[in-house]
Amino acid sequence: MGRRSFLKTSAGLLAASGLAWPGRAHAGNGGRWATLIDLSLCDGCPEREVPACVSACKTLNQDTVPRVADPIPVPWPRKNIEDWSGKREVFNRLTPYNYIYVHRADIGGGRTLFVPRRCMHCDNPACATICPFSANHKFENGAVVIDRDLCFGGAKCKTVCPWEIPQRQSGVGIYLHVLPGYMGNGVMYKCDLCNGRLQEGKPPACIEACPREAMLIGPRRDAFSLAEERARKMGGYIYGKNENGGTSTLYVSPVSFDLINGTMTKAPGRPDMKVGVERQMAGTDAIGKAVLAAPALGIAAGVAGAFKWLTNRKSKVKESGKEDG
Amino acid sequence: MILREKGLVVRHSIVELVEHWAVALSGLALVLSGMFEMPLANRYYISSIPGLAWSGDFIVSLKVHYAASIVFIAAAFFHLVYHGIRGDRGMIPQKGDLRASMEVMKSFFGRRKEPPFHKYLPEQRLAYVGMAVIIAMLILSGLVKTYKNIYAPDLSYAVVLWATWTHNIFFVLFVLAFLAHMSAIVLRPNRPMLRGILTGAVSLDYAAHRHPLWVAEMEAAEVVPVAGKTGDMTVETEESAVADTAPSPPAERTENTVGGPSADGKKSG
Numbered sequence: 001m002g003r004r005s006f007l008k009t010s011a012g013l014l015a016a017s018g019l020a021w022p023g024r025a026h027a028g029n030g031g032r033w034a035t036l037i038d039l040s041l042c043d044g045c046p047e048r049e050v051p052a053c054v055s056a057c058k059t060l061n062q063d064t065v066p067r068v069a070d071p072i073p074v075p076w077p078r079k080n081i082e083d084w085s086g087k088r089e090v091f092n093r094l095t096p097y098n099y100i101y102v103h104r105a106d107i108g109g110g111r112t113l114f115v116p117r118r119c120m121h122c123d124n125p126a127c128a129t130i131c132p133f134s135a136n137h138k139f140e141n142g143a144v145v146i147d148r149d150l151c152f153g154g155a156k157c158k159t160v161c162p163w164e165i166p167q168r169q170s171g172v173g174i175y176l177h178v179l180p181g182y183m184g185n186g187v188m189y190k191c192d193l194c195n196g197r198l199q200e201g202k203p204p205a206c207i208e209a210c211p212r213e214a215m216l217i218g219p220r221r222d223a224f225s226l227a228e229e230r231a232r233k234m235g236g237y238i239y240g241k242n243e244n245g246g247t248s249t250l251y252v253s254p255v256s257f258d259l260i261n262g263t264m265t266k267a268p269g270r271p272d273m274k275v276g277v278e279r280q281m282a283g284t285d286a287i288g289k290a291v292l293a294a295p296a297l298g299i300a301a302g303v304a305g306a307f308k309w310l311t312n313r314k315s316k317v318k319e320s321g322k323e324d325g
Numbered sequence: 326m327i328l329r330e331k332g333l334v335v336r337h338s339i340v341e342l343v344e345h346w347a348v349a350l351s352g353l354a355l356v357l358s359g360m361f362e363m364p365l366a367n368r369y370y371i372s373s374i375p376g377l378a379w380s381g382d383f384i385v386s387l388k389v390h391y392a393a394s395i396v397f398i399a400a401a402f403f404h405l406v407y408h409g410i411r412g413d414r415g416m417i418p419q420k421g422d423l424r425a426s427m428e429v430m431k432s433f434f435g436r437r438k439e440p441p442f443h444k445y446l447p448e449q450r451l452a453y454v455g456m457a458v459i460i461a462m463l464i465l466s467g468l469v470k471t472y473k474n475i476y477a478p479d480l481s482y483a484v485v486l487w488a489t490w491t492h493n494i495f496f497v498l499f500v501l502a503f504l505a506h507m508s509a510i511v512l513r514p515n516r517p518m519l520r521g522i523l524t525g526a527v528s529l530d531y532a533a534h535r536h537p538l539w540v541a542e543m544e545a546a547e548v549v550p551v552a553g554k555t556g557d558m559t560v561e562t563e564e565s566a567v568a569d570t571a572p573s574p575p576a577e578r579t580e581n582t583v584g585g586p587s588a589d590g591k592k593s594g
Binding site (some may be wrong): 027037075077078081123124128129130132133137138139152155156159160280281283284285287288289290291292294296297298299301302303305306309310 | 399
């Protein structure tokens with residue numbers, strides 16, 4: 001199914017831009033996707049104990065974490081075991097068993113917004129590029145996915161993520177079969193944008209479950225232009241377009257994200273929304289480009305050095321010839 | 326080049342010394358900063374050691390890794406191009422090196438007498454190729470990883486996995502090769518060569534005793550070349566590490582490259 005037809009077959013026609021935007025989309029194969037989260041539409045599902053998006057995600061991923069080793073090997077020398085297997089029901093923060101939660105933002109003046117939080121699926125995600133085992137990878141469709149069979153749970157991805165999204169479950173994964181206790185400490189878990197479902201032409205479970213179509217997925221270009229359009233119409237703001245060097249998740253809000261961020265206290269499993277948060281890896285780009293130029297530098301120096309040697313040799317031969325002659 | 330007044334033999338030129346130490350020192354920095362790219366510095370309190378606080382910061386250690394790799398990669402490419410154009414072949418393995426290496430190994434343990442050597446020992450030539458392959462794979466995979474980091478985080482996962490695991494596996498091989506390289510110095514017969522890689526020269530006594538074939542090549546080159554053959558002559562003019570201090574050497578390396586040992590002598594010089 002082509003992109004245009006994919007757009008036209010949408011069930012909920014939210015065509016503010018004239019585009020038919022899918023609420024329950026058939027995300028066909030190929031192309032780069034982006035998601036839009038419209039905070040003017042999300043109401044946090046007041047009629048439900050657990051918001052629909054969170055509930056759908058939990059149901060889909062109920063067997064994602066395998067059985068946890070008993071006992072969990074104690075990592076040496078720091079004995080920091082992270083075990084959420086007894087708290088699978090937690091839904092108000094990110095955990096290895098919960099990849100999306102909804103933050104309640106009481107802005108003041110009686111106004112409240114609800115902010116679904118999950119992995120932003122960044123354009124150049126340090127969590128993926130810097131993983132020492134490439135257990136985390138950004139795919140062409142935009143999904144940043146942790147390979148649970150390769151991850152050692154060192155939590156490096158969490159350290160370099162400005163929102164510290166990935167969450168560790170100790171006692172599972174490949175490290176148990178290598179050097180448990182000395183190398184690794186479990187597996188990191190986070191939203192994978194339902195990459196498996198995307199491959200099958202289905203939208204992510206959270207987006208499919210949202211009763212207010214506050215979350216959408218579509219071709220990146222269309223998602224970006226729709227976000228711009230909605231923000232313009234509501235005189236609002238966008239988050240995720242430039243943060244951490246750009247992401248595949250755009251929040252649109254009638255309230256500034258500085259105000260929303262003011263309602264958040266960064267804590268484990270509860271990211272904040274600092275506006276303009278920088279991509280840490282950007283500081284390494286310039287020197288990285290010099291690395292890519294290093295072969296040319298070496299070749300140029302080699303040619304110059306050899307040329308000097310050849311020139312000297314020639315003049316020596318000449319001198320020697322004169323002496324002989 | 327033989328410096329008889331000083332009782333020395335020039336083993337490495339200044340250029341070769343710079344190449345060796347550029348690769349060695351940047352290589353060590355790469356090993357260290359590469360290890361810190363794994364989440365171990367904080368876990369094992371390495372970042373608590375004074376002066377190593379940076380080891381716990383992945384971004385800083387990546388910058389160190391990048392900086393060291395500029396030197397490492399440039400030196401490796403310089404080595405290939407410079408010596409390739411000069412036609413230096415002294416470190417290229419020769420037929421029978423494998424068997425000869427086994428004989429030399431036995432001699433280290435007193436099983437038999439060492440055979441006479443050229444400039445390089447047969448196992449040095451083999452080790453050179455081994456290290457060259459390891460370095461080539463590390464550079465190739467490292468460049469792919471760097472390109473991915475900057476320009477293409479969504480590079481094919483198969484390519485990324487290949488680059489990452491090649492880098493990791495050859496990192497281990499590099500460390501093993503480095504340890505083997507260090508172990509070679511521990512062996513008593515090899516120790517005089519340490520002076521060579523530090524100063525550029527080894528003692529004439531050592532060279533004459535252990536590398537008689539090399540000394541013979543150099544002595545042959547000292548003989549005035551046959552008249553009428555100047556067009557074929559190769560004159561070595563590269564500055565040696567100790568030549569500046571040498572009181573006008575009796576003969577520059579004027580070597581006949583037309584066949585015979587002198588050609589080998591020049592090319593391994």
